[in-house]
Amino acid sequence: MKPQGQKILLLIALITFMTGYSQIKVSGRVTFKSKGVSEVNVTLKDTYDGSTTDAQGNFSFETSEKGDRKITFTHPKYETVEKSISLDDQAIILNTDLKEQISEIDAVVVSAGSIEASDRKRATTLLTPIDIYTTAGADGQISSALTFLPGVQKVGGTEGLFIRGGTGTESRIFMDGSLINNYFSNSIPGIAGRDQFNTSLFKGNIFSSGGYSALYGQALSGALMLESVDLPDESSYNLGVSPIFLNAGFQKLADSKNYSFGASAGYSMLNLMQKVFNFNTNFIDAPQGLNGDMNFRFKTKSGGFFKYYGMYNSNKMGVKSESLEPGYDFSLIRLDGKNTYHNLSFRQKFGKYLLNIGGSYSYNRSDLNFSTETSDIESNKTRLLTDGNYVNFKAVLERKINKISAVRGGFELNNTDENLNFEEVQKHYKDLISSAFVETDLGFSNALSAKIGIRAEHSSFLNKNNIAPRLALAYRLAKDWTTSLAYGLFYQNPESKYINRPADLGFQQSQHYIFQVQRASEGRTLRFEAFYKKYDQLIKTFNVTPDKEQNQQVQTALNNDGYGYAKGLELFWRDNKKTFKNIDYWISYSFLDSKRDFLNYPVSMKPSFAADHTLSAVVKRFIPEWKLGANLSYTYAKGRPYYDIASKFEDGKAINYTRNEGKLKDYNALNFSINYLPNLGKKDSKVFPVLVLSITNVLGSKNVYGYNFSVDGSRSSAVVPPVNTFVFIGAFISFGVDKTDDAINNNL
Numbered sequence: 001m002k003p004q005g006q007k008i009l010l011l012i013a014l015i016t017f018m019t020g021y022s023q024i025k026v027s028g029r030v031t032f033k034s035k036g037v038s039e040v041n042v043t044l045k046d047t048y049d050g051s052t053t054d055a056q057g058n059f060s061f062e063t064s065e066k067g068d069r070k071i072t073f074t075h076p077k078y079e080t081v082e083k084s085i086s087l088d089d090q091a092i093i094l095n096t097d098l099k100e101q102i103s104e105i106d107a108v109v110v111s112a113g114s115i116e117a118s119d120r121k122r123a124t125t126l127l128t129p130i131d132i133y134t135t136a137g138a139d140g141q142i143s144s145a146l147t148f149l150p151g152v153q154k155v156g157g158t159e160g161l162f163i164r165g166g167t168g169t170e171s172r173i174f175m176d177g178s179l180i181n182n183y184f185s186n187s188i189p190g191i192a193g194r195d196q197f198n199t200s201l202f203k204g205n206i207f208s209s210g211g212y213s214a215l216y217g218q219a220l221s222g223a224l225m226l227e228s229v230d231l232p233d234e235s236s237y238n239l240g241v242s243p244i245f246l247n248a249g250f251q252k253l254a255d256s257k258n259y260s261f262g263a264s265a266g267y268s269m270l271n272l273m274q275k276v277f278n279f280n281t282n283f284i285d286a287p288q289g290l291n292g293d294m295n296f297r298f299k300t301k302s303g304g305f306f307k308y309y310g311m312y313n314s315n316k317m318g319v320k321s322e323s324l325e326p327g328y329d330f331s332l333i334r335l336d337g338k339n340t341y342h343n344l345s346f347r348q349k350f351g352k353y354l355l356n357i358g359g360s361y362s363y364n365r366s367d368l369n370f371s372t373e374t375s376d377i378e379s380n381k382t383r384l385l386t387d388g389n390y391v392n393f394k395a396v397l398e399r400k401i402n403k404i405s406a407v408r409g410g411f412e413l414n415n416t417d418e419n420l421n422f423e424e425v426q427k428h429y430k431d432l433i434s435s436a437f438v439e440t441d442l443g444f445s446n447a448l449s450a451k452i453g454i455r456a457e458h459s460s461f462l463n464k465n466n467i468a469p470r471l472a473l474a475y476r477l478a479k480d481w482t483t484s485l486a487y488g489l490f491y492q493n494p495e496s497k498y499i500n501r502p503a504d505l506g507f508q509q510s511q512h513y514i515f516q517v518q519r520a521s522e523g524r525t526l527r528f529e530a531f532y533k534k535y536d537q538l539i540k541t542f543n544v545t546p547d548k549e550q551n552q553q554v555q556t557a558l559n560n561d562g563y564g565y566a567k568g569l570e571l572f573w574r575d576n577k578k579t580f581k582n583i584d585y586w587i588s589y590s591f592l593d594s595k596r597d598f599l600n601y602p603v604s605m606k607p608s609f610a611a612d613h614t615l616s617a618v619v620k621r622f623i624p625e626w627k628l629g630a631n632l633s634y635t636y637a638k639g640r641p642y643y644d645i646a647s648k649f650e651d652g653k654a655i656n657y658t659r660n661e662g663k664l665k666d667y668n669a670l671n672f673s674i675n676y677l678p679n680l681g682k683k684d685s686k687v688f689p690v691l692v693l694s695i696t697n698v699l700g701s702k703n704v705y706g707y708n709f710s711v712d713g714s715r716s717s718a719v720v721p722p723v724n725t726f727v728f729i730g731a732f733i734s735f736g737v738d739k740t741d742d743a744i745n746n747n748l
Helices: 003-020 129-133 142-146 271-276 740-745
Strands: 024-032 041-044 050-052 058-063 067-075 078-087 114-117 171-175 202-208 222-228 236-241 245-253 259-269 282-299 305-322 330-350 353-374 377-400 406-422 425-445 448-459 464-476 481-492 508-521 524-547 552-576 583-597 613-623 628-637 641-650 653-663 667-676 687-696 706-709 716-719 726-735
Touching: 024 078, 041 058, 050 058, 129 142, 142 202, 142 222, 271 282, 282 330, 524 583, 524 641, 524 653, 641 706, 653 706
Parallel strands: 171 222
Antiparallel strands: 024 058, 041 050, 041 067, 067 078, 114 202, 202 222, 236 245, 236 726, 245 259, 259 282, 282 305, 305 330, 330 353, 353 377, 377 406, 406 425, 425 448, 448 464, 464 481, 481 508, 508 524, 524 552, 552 583, 583 613, 613 628, 628 667, 641 653, 667 687, 687 726, 706 716
């Protein structure tokens, strides 16, 4: 073949080759709700061909592939789309509309009325165990730490969580879903009982100051849901030493790491501190207590988890005070208290289903002995003895619908068996509250979600039923801004201590309306909440005085004619080391407007436990190079009202009237604490101590919690803290487990 012919054949072959592998243009636009989406990866499946969309959602690329192919559109915030195309010699224009990717992390969560601190991805990091231990003035108690959050009143003279105009008994505390009927220790009138549960027992908590889940009931105001720890990271031994207590404990983790067990014991005595500080309270028997607990945790081969916790506590104290009654020099009260609590829980996944079963048993005994003293002669001895057995059982079955949607339902049984003996008043109270509930989480999108639930209850004592609907919505306004709305109807039995004679009683009732706006970004939280609570069917009582010598009055329920309201505004701001290096601080403010006509109130009045304005500030500074943490807290509360209310009969009708009333001075308390982590022994030492110094009410403010009055109302005495300023020094030592890094990382 001639050279010229060869050139022609080569040219024909080259043209044929180029034709066979010619580039085809693929273009189009990717949108979400008619708006272009940028940064979408557009890829011809199983090839390297593709491109990324621009700011308007447009894309374009060329490919030499031929035939039937698939093209994918991927973006982290949207569901992946796959479309089929046929590639031939013509350009292709392909427009695609995306659907939002539902993500458990990105989805907005209903948070109106609640604050959560746990290891869950969606948790708001507030009041973890480290937070509680390092909050000056909290004394390591969960209930005390909660008073530094908006909505919780600083009452002081009695135990309980006083939430948004509610009494301390209108809130409930749960452990792993089961009710704790004796969370606080026994005490005498005017002195608040302490938390009986070790804060380190719990890995997280959800605190709801209103609008809480349908899984919980029998609380007009709020609920605290505590979640206990699972298996420890490794075995450890602990020792706590201070002038007022000594305790020790251990946690043993099996080599297989599928089960653990542990126990602790402690003894406390305030006698030494009485000799050091000038106490307001004259303790004739210094407060002392003996406590012990044990736990067992086991993980099954199928992924189930058993947890058991049991505790026993006994405490004693005696108080002597000037008598308000004529003819007597002093009044004496002695306490002998005993209680125990046991909790068993189990959880197991079955495919898309999660089963949670839990039960608890509580026993509480309070033995109060009253007497008078004249010229060192003790007389007029009376006794108030109460004991109660409480059993709680709950089962919840949950099914996941998708990543952020679920439905759950179950039932709960709560049995109460109480005895009371006091002069003419002797009673045996029994009640079984049976409950059923269902609730669903609905995730419509990453920006909109809802929680809808309903709870029904039956009380065997009241022989009545109730149905309580709950509803909450959440919507994301912008990247870090969300808003929530919540509504709920809540019921609670009258307190058994007021039921001392036959009466036609029913459930007490409250309705919650809550609006919240929150901005949450890494390290910073800004939260605004407005609420309105309407109370109906509150019980009304009148006073009976079985023993006039002791001024011990018993309020007896008459009916459910009480009512009231509470409304307010709350603000919370936390900045965790974002603005100032190694400084974590938060500020909370609450405004509360509340009135009630309940118990023995003669008319609708501001409750004696409700302050108009409450302001708290907490500041924590950690110095890593010194392994030293310094903590400050301050609380201010506007003076609360106080009343002396008596009862009388006119024309056969019980009438309550106010003999004395006034306003307490404003509450102020500045608290300080430091935590130091020294090095002991050699570098590889297995001893890891934490030294603590805490000063409560540094400035010695003389706060008053209320007033006691004589039977005739002519004399009174102030209810004050046992001591104005209290100093605590202690050492907490871990053996075998170095928790120093954890403590430093969490700003201990």
